[in-house]
Amino acid sequence: MRIPRIFHPEAITPGSEMALSDEAANHVARVLRMTVGQPLELFNGNNLTFQAEIVHADKKSVRVRAGESREDSRESPLYLHLGQVMSRGEKMEFTIQKAVELGVNAITPLFSERCGVKLDAERLAKKIQQWQKIVIAACEQCGRNSVPEVREAMTLATWCAEQDDGLKLNLHPRASQSINTLPLPVERVRLLIGPEGGLSSDEISMTSGYGFTDILLGPRVLRTETTALTAITALQVRFGDLG
Structure with missing residues (x-):
């Protein structure tokens, strides 16, 4: 056993x-x-x-x-910070759990124009605690000995404005670049995943102003939780320790 x-x-x-x-x-x-x-x-x-x-x-x-x-380090050479616009119910929990298994180092829950989650301060604080417990349980299961942090929730604009010297990526269905066309090497990535309804045109313009690169995952439209895990996997294959 x-x-x-x-x-x-x-x-x-x-x-x-x-x-x-x-x-x-x-x-x-x-x-x-x-x-x-x-x-x-x-x-x-x-x-x-x-x-x-x-x-x-x-x-x-x-x-x-x-x-x-x-x-006993199980950490990827790629540092990944996931900015995830909050999704409803178990979808957010599933995304956090699997993102930890795939090697994400930090997770920031985000509010955007089309975010479907509405929580007061007390309920949001309880959610953050619950999500951190999910992170710990995922580490116990997958063998990671470094525990990623679920940061305090913030607006999309606040998160995009934070200083970060790494590569900043935003998934966009009409982007011209893919993860495979990004130049090597990359050691840090700030990955933005929008809500189920997508980012608004103003938000996409805003991310561009903060240095985010639009990338395309493929020809099919993916759900928000599928998008996050597909992008993280592709980034770990190209820049990290998968494959």
């Missing part, structure tokens, strides 16, 4: 005992039904893994003893 991987958000010292977070403890004790003496693998986001053993487990808490650390 595969040894479960658990994210521990605090410092880990080899040889020390520590309590898992309530959520991790619930997963280990209630879902996986693990008991004293069984092994775990811990990571805390700094590209290190720690072999660990359960020393106490009940329905309310789990304590583990950490073993030696090992550096």
Whole structure:
């Protein structure tokens, strides 16, 4: 059986005992039904893994003893920052989960003119927390030991105006360039994915003014969640560590 991987958000010292977070403890004790003496693998986001053993487990808490650390980077040489205009319900969660598996380093949820998501500040904050948990779970599953950040949501204009020395890309169905025609090498990409209804003409003009390059993925019109994952995959194949 595969040894479960658990994210521990605090410092880990080899040889020390520590309590898992309530959520991790619930997963280990209630879902996986693990008991004293069984092994775990811990990571805390700094590209290190720690072999660990359960020393106490009940329905309310789990304590583990950490073993030696090992550096284990699964990160792509391509740094990818995804700016995703928020989509409804499970579509956004699916996009975030799969983007992490494909190697995205940062995710910024965006508001645009045609964004179909309307949330007040309290509900938006809860969404950000929920999305960050999805990121952590995706890292536990796919083997990444560095945890991408879900940043605070912002307007499309604010995100486009941020300083970034990397290549800036905007998917556009009438663009003349494709990812395969982009010149090598590229180490950083800021990738913009619009809403289900697409960006408005004013927004497309605005992105151009901030140095974004319009690119085309292919002859078919893709849903927003399909667009994000297809573009990330194509970028990792050309500039990163896929293929």
